[in-house]
Amino acid sequence: MRFARMAALAVIFAVLAFPALAQTVKVTPLGGIDGEFCPQDRALVFEDPNGTRILYDPGRTVAGAEDPRLGKIDIILVSHMHGDHVGNAHNKAPNAGTCEAPDMSVSALPNSSAVNIALAKKSKIVTGSEMPPFFAAKLKANGGDPANSILVRFGGSVTVGGVRIATVSALHSNGLDPDYIGGDLGKAMKEAGIAGDVGLATGYVLKFSNGLVAYLSGDTGITADQDLVVRGHYGAKLAVMNIGDGFTTGPAEAAYVINDLVKPVSVIPSHANEVGTVKGKVRPGSKTEAFIKAVKAPAHVPLSGKTMEFDAGGKCTAGC
Numbered sequence: 001m002r003f004a005r006m007a008a009l010a011v012i013f014a015v016l017a018f019p020a021l022a023q024t025v026k027v028t029p030l031g032g033i034d035g036e037f038c039p040q041d042r043a044l045v046f047e048d049p050n051g052t053r054i055l056y057d058p059g060r061t062v063a064g065a066e067d068p069r070l071g072k073i074d075i076i077l078v079s080h081m082h083g084d085h086v087g088n089a090h091n092k093a094p095n096a097g098t099c100e101a102p103d104m105s106v107s108a109l110p111n112s113s114a115v116n117i118a119l120a121k122k123s124k125i126v127t128g129s130e131m132p133p134f135f136a137a138k139l140k141a142n143g144g145d146p147a148n149s150i151l152v153r154f155g156g157s158v159t160v161g162g163v164r165i166a167t168v169s170a171l172h173s174n175g176l177d178p179d180y181i182g183g184d185l186g187k188a189m190k191e192a193g194i195a196g197d198v199g200l201a202t203g204y205v206l207k208f209s210n211g212l213v214a215y216l217s218g219d220t221g222i223t224a225d226q227d228l229v230v231r232g233h234y235g236a237k238l239a240v241m242n243i244g245d246g247f248t249t250g251p252a253e254a255a256y257v258i259n260d261l262v263k264p265v266s267v268i269p270s271h272a273n274e275v276g277t278v279k280g281k282v283r284p285g286s287k288t289e290a291f292i293k294a295v296k297a298p299a300h301v302p303l304s305g306k307t308m309e310f311d312a313g314g315k316c317t318a319g320c
């Protein structure tokens, strides 16, 4: 009896003395097919130990605002306005279609899936560059609160729900499809083949309440900032790195970013634009396999619906 009480007190003391040890950030991929890593998979939900839930790049695999996997969403991050990130279309329901041929049959135009989810969940949309006025206007036009679109431009940060959010550079493009604009202007732009200007594409650095710092690359090439800013200033310990090639860094370039520039403790590959796994196992000959083999840090493949937990130091402590 006395021993049990002392043991219980010891546990309480340890948790009070080292709160970060007891707290992990939960990362849950909301991909196309449960237990797999599929071509369109981008969306990740980060849950801070304090309960704040952040949806990063909803893309096309979140089945709109009705997707039951979403739960409460406090914050939505959109790295840039391309349809596979902001969500120009999405699946009818989780697991609709196949990993190889995903269902993207539901249009989210002219709002975007990110806006529809924000309206339903009353989430804050936190973006950099020139994207906040676009989201504020869409929220307002649909009866939402434009103040829920929050700006965080390069070099600054905002704290929302106890999570510090900064944007960092991403070398990509960020044209706004005229289908989001509509009317005569949208039609004329479409015919001329030009996109709307919403500034530069971005990546993010998040600092969670347990101290974990995570880098979300967005779509990017290799940048000097990955060394100078993401590692040098922010000291990211967990990285989500896009590996798809063609549109972003491929496996070799992404591995260079991780091994020589960001140097995190753990990395989650993303945006592979391929069937990355079959029955939950990495597919031989895939870009995903090439990336995992090329990186020195442990790479944790984001299997849809499978929650991974990371401690303050960036180490995966469960679910990997």
Ligand SMILES: [Zn+2]
Pocket: 082, 084, 085, 219, 247, 271
């Ligand atoms: Zn993309």
